[in-house]
Amino acid sequence: MDPVPSPTHSGITLNVNGEKHALSVDHRTTLLDALRERLDLTGTKKGCDQGQCGACTVLVDGRRTVACLQFAVAAEGREITTIEGVAEGERLHPVQQAFLDLDGYQCGYCTPGQICSAIAVIEEHAAGWPSAATDDVRPEAGPPPLTPDEIRERMSGNLCRCGAYVAITQAVARAAVARTAPAAQTTADREAAA
Numbered sequence: 001m002d003p004v005p006s007p008t009h010s011g012i013t014l015n016v017n018g019e020k021h022a023l024s025v026d027h028r029t030t031l032l033d034a035l036r037e038r039l040d041l042t043g044t045k046k047g048c049d050q051g052q053c054g055a056c057t058v059l060v061d062g063r064r065t066v067a068c069l070q071f072a073v074a075a076e077g078r079e080i081t082t083i084e085g086v087a088e089g090e091r092l093h094p095v096q097q098a099f100l101d102l103d104g105y106q107c108g109y110c111t112p113g114q115i116c117s118a119i120a121v122i123e124e125h126a127a128g129w130p131s132a133a134t135d136d137v138r139p140e141a142g143p144p145p146l147t148p149d150e151i152r153e154r155m156s157g158n159l160c161r162c163g164a165y166v167a168i169t170q171a172v173a174r175a176a177v178a179r180t181a182p183a184a185q186t187t188a189d190r191e192a193a194a
């Protein structure tokens with residue numbers, strides 16, 4: 001913590017992956033830089049640093065956010081989840097497992113953001129949120145089928161320079177199915193049972 005009161009810095013507490021971190025930040029510090037440079041949580045990537053690529057996507061109170069466009073001071077008191085916090089111990093999140101099983105990446109740089117985004121996409125879809133690709137947006141119509149077009153539209157804020165989009169789309173679709181059928185076996189389950 002900065003012991004000297006300053007017009008340019010504030011002491012804040014960030015709640016990241018269930019742990020509280022007290023730190024002093026320049027008011028201009030983005031959440032992305034606070035995570036990477038101050039808390040050593042380098043799983044969240046910096047691509048464009050201007051809200052265009054989605055590499056820095058994290059979850060803030062369960063909703064996806066590009067951390068490069070959010071000031072760290074504005075994230076105080078919120079529940080922040082980064083890629084380091086989505087697994088349960090050794091058990092990968094179903095979206096992580098689907099990306100692994102279906103090779104939803106090449107270089108992997110965009111992958112943490114893709115996975116965080118996909119986790120929220122699946123919840124948004126299950127909650128009935130329409131997208132620009134949804135034909136029938138009436139509330140009574142319920143969630144639209146999670147077609148490849150729906151997934152592509154909902155994931156369109158996350159760019160992949162390697163062009164791994166086909167496998168990413170498949171991985172999101174598989175993870176969405178796993179959400180509704182949690183008993184479905186993953187690779188980890190099968191290996192654990194072997």
Ligand code: FES
Pocket residue numbers: 045046047048049050051052053054055056057066067068069
């Ligand atoms: S680094 Fe934040 S959107 Fe590209």
Ligand code: FES
Pocket residue numbers: 104105106107108109110111159160161162163164
């Ligand atoms: S896997 Fe390389 S940028 Fe997406």
